Amino acid sequence: MNILLNKFTTPFETVPFNEIKPEDFLPAVKEAIAAAKSRIADIKNNKETETFENVVEALENAGPEVDLISGIFFNLHSAETNDKIQAIAKDFSPLLTEYGNDISLDADLFKKIKKVWDHKENFNLSAEQKMLLEKSYKSFVRNGALLNDAQKERLREISTKLSTLGLKFGDHILKETNDFVMLIEDKKDLEGLSEDVIEAAAMTAKEKGHEGKWAFTLQYPSVIPFLTYAKNRELRHKLWLANSTKGFKDGETDNKEIIKEIATLRHQKANLLGYESHAHFILEERMASNPKTVFEFLDNIVNHATPAAVKETEELRAYAKKLDGIEELQKWDTAYYAEKLKNEKFQVNDEMLRPYFKLENVIDGVFKVAKNLYGLKFEQRFDIPVYHEDVKTYEVLDENGKHISVFYADFHPRAGKRNGAWMTSFRGQKIDHGVNVRPHVAIVCNFTKPTPTKPSLLGFDEVVTLFHEFGHALHGMLANTRYETLSGTNVYWDFVELPSQIMENWAYEKECLDLFAEHYETKEKIPADLIKKIKDSSSFLEGRATLRQVSFATIDMAWHSANPDQVKDIEAFETKMTNKMDFLPAVKGTSISTAFSHIFAGGYSAGYYSYKWAEVLDADAFEFFKEKGIFNRDVANKFKDNVLSKGGSEHPMNLYVAFRGKQPNPDALLRRAGLLAK
Template sequence: MNPLLNKFETPFETAPFHLIKEEHFLPAIKEAIALGKSEIEAIKNNPEAPDFGNTIEALERSGALANKISTIFFNLNSAETNDKIQQLARDISPLLTEYGNDILLDQELFEKIKIVYQSKNTYDLTPEAATLLEKTYKSFVRNGANLNAEEKEKLREIDKRKAELALEFGEHLLKESNSYKMVISDENELEGLPEYIKEAAAMTAREKGEEGNWVITLDYPSYVPFMTYAKNRERREELFRVFSTRGFKNDENDNREIVKEIANLRFQRANLLGYKTHADFVLEERMAESPEKVKTFMTDMLNYAKPVAFKEVEEVTAYADKTEGLSNLQRWDFSYYSEKLKKEKFAIDDEILKPYFKLENVIEGVFKVANKLFGLSFKENKDIPVYHEEVIAYEVKDGSGDHLAVFYADFFPRKGKRAGAWMTSFRGQKKQDGEEQRPHVSIVCNFTKPTETKPSLLTFNEVTTLFHEFGHALHGMLANGTYESLSGTSVYWDFVELPSQVLENWAYEKECLDMFASHYETGEKIPEELIKKIKESSNFLGGYQTVRQISFGLLDMGWHSDDPTAITDVYQFETETIKETELFPVVEGSLSSCAFSHIFQGGYSSGYYSYKWAEVLDADAFDYFKEKGIFDKDTASLFEKHVLSAGGSEHPMLLYKRFRGKEPSIKPLLKRTGLIPLES
């Protein structure tokens, strides 16, 4: 019996991870695809005239089983993978790509959709239903419905190959990350490292068969603290050079040919569909609308940020020279000396702050914020199956005490879990036939594990990461739409970061920190003086951080807003593309493109600018909260109604203006980042 094909007899019909085995996935996917195909045939064979219900809504509901199973599978491939699952991904991805393309390239089905679309003014559709119709019609056209048979076949080949390459790209990075270890046997080489990092490095050493030594890896919770605190410059340089050449070492994990091929396939696909470039194709369905607008936006930000960034680098360089006689500051020095300068300037660093941010307290903190703003409550439910013993499952209730969602939290690094932090859903939200399906939402992070002597204590950066991912989770949990494809985080890419980034603002406010930030040993609340310093230091390196983000955004646009066939040398191309954002001497051989998962494996191609774009929105939105009170119920209610619950039901600028009463202004972000004076 295959549990993936039966109704889930679990609390809230959550995924029965305790019953699912790897060998269940492929047969279940095949059966689900067959069912999905028969649902499509039923739409096509319906003798009645095509209308919104029997065509558009019927199509929206089709493939539900395939969607349910593949969602579980791909979430596991990110958070709990192994060789078997990776092999399955190589088998399953092309099947799903082909299934999706078969639907989108089905001429008979498209003709029915076209009839409904062309008579859309005769239907009395809700704004959400009108959006679904527009999105459905566009998705067919944008996927080749107007192409001839030969062109359609070409499109299928491109999509199949792209899916294979994206998987290969990610596997290369994971293999390289898993195989690298910097073994340290001399404790003197750990000078400057906080105790918790030493303990974690010793634990990693034990896991990797290096008992008695310390091991630093390329995982962020290992790499970032080492670069920030390790006094040993040679070791910092060694680690930096390995990290900054991921996917670019001329070995079996080299990604250069892969990124070129992905970019070329995207370009060919866009041309085939009548678009000038991949960026033109992508941005047609974004708030930003065109590559020109994106480039103008990024150039404007760069012009404000660059003078400030150069001053910041000069200040850190002068500090390194003054304290240690180091005048030729390199990239592998910057985190170390900027952290020391930050500590001196603000008498604050992660080591002072971390005792106040025990992971359990921070989780409690985000739950309290969700409760004060939106009335939500969270309760751990051990009856809900989880895919790894470290994952915690919660039942979430709304202000009336009714079931709202299931929330999974997966916080620690382990083998087979990709680096970074993300939010995902195991099940979306929808309303159908008088019933509502509530969502199952998950956040996955890689925080430092507790050790025998210390609980998991978060850096302030990790605190904001948790708030960020929880903001995405709220977008998923508070979803209140009719159609799953428009609910929750199914919004334009340059809008999707608003809920996550706006929530980060609460982590800087005394009123919020007082609710959860207390010393893990003494219970003492975080002192007001420290909160003041957190706020003061939040602008530290604001120019530098902005230039760094713009650098990634320009690199993304470089790959996707021109003809990439001219790119022969990836290194030369990248150096040229981001030269206006260089703040340091160029490190020969260091390259971002080959490890740029966001654009070559994730969904951010031609969309990396959206992080900054969403910052404009979030700074403007939080300005409104500050004006009214950060826990003001009316403002929270407006934000919930028009942003969090509305999903992609209407154009995001419309939704934002309903919440805010006006279009967003860039000024609050420039002030918050210290790029213009507060009083301007």
């Protein structure tokens, strides 16, 4: 019997990774899809009068096995992939797309949904049931239920093709990331780098069969420190160029035609469904509502950030010239001179801070924050199966000792894991026959590995990243809704970053850092003056950083708010979109789009603006905490009860107002960023 189709007998019914083989996935998902289709047939064949329960709720509960198996598979595809998993994905993903299309294009099933929708006033529905009904009805309409047969067939073709192209895009980026190695043989070329970065590079070189040398890769813990601290400008250029040309070099991993095809198919799909563009289609179910609102939002930020960014760029240019006689500042210079200037201005840098941020201590820190805010306790477990030896598992309990969630933590880079950091889940929360099924939540990061002589010491940006992803995890862990599709992070995309981004604020507060930040050798608490420097320097070059984020959001909206057929030259297209936000010389042969996994492989298409949108929400929300105290339980309970636990069961603005007592004020973000007078 296939392990994936049995009820798991592990603690808390967690995934038995130690028993699953790659070849289990395809037969399991096929059988799960067949079971789901049988249940859907029962809904369609039911002769009783259509009700919310026998149609909408029954459909919600039709395919739990499909959700479970696909969740396990795609999480492994991102965090612990291999040749077998990648090969299986090419069949696995289209199967799921076809299954989704079979449901959303089923005319008989839609008739039943529509009958419930048309008579919804006759049912005594709760707010959450109304939301599920609306979401179900709109999902059918947005997936082509009102189309004729020929149009439905075309929609099915487009959806299947898109699922394959997205996987191909991701595989290309992973291959280029894994294949590139910059070997250094002369120790003088390591000048500027810290001992732990050098030691990690030696360890990487040894792993790759080059003992006695130093290897730098395109994994974040390797490329970021090198670009920030390495004095050798030529090698910085080499590494920056490799990182900025991913998917843009022709050959077998080239993504140029793939992204054009993805954008074109998305546009065609939107047109087929009656929308002007993919962005119009996506934003219909976002707080922002339409592209015009997004562009106005981004333009407002650009107007406030540009004067600061111009001034900051001039300051960097002058500083690089004064320090090293650099006549023309280039893109591979900015991180290096920004770090030096920041150090000179604030006497603070990552290497000074790292000793206070031992990974285990930072984990303990976020756990303490969760305890102070929400009464949560995290107990490490050693009996829960994991998919890699690096992964740690915890049982999450409330202050009364009641089980809340299982939490997986996966922190270090490896060949089978994609770059970046993300939160995910292996099981969502729901109420099933009166039982509150609790979630299994994970965060996956790529933090500096421990070396033979040092533990994993995080840079401050990595600390903020951990707090960010843990905020997403809390959104999943504290979910408390009836239906899984409305639970946890299943919210409007421009609302989903609020729980994560608000958590970042604690990382800058003395009251929080005092809980966990201590020197890994001396056990001395992080000095108050160092905390003040972290905070004072937090808005350093904020104008440039803001424009960088807005430029990504602008590229995303440009691809998706108009017909992408007009894009012939990707490089020229990007330059046109971002030249007013970029004050350094353009570098020929580079591209953002061809490695922009968020929008071409990660679900953020027409949604990258949501990071900035959610920053408005989080800045405004944290002002409330600051007014009452950052560990004020009353405010924390309001946030938990109205935001974290409610998922997508109500419109996000209603949830936010219930927490805050008013709509968010955009000036809160500009104030925090130092781009508006306080």
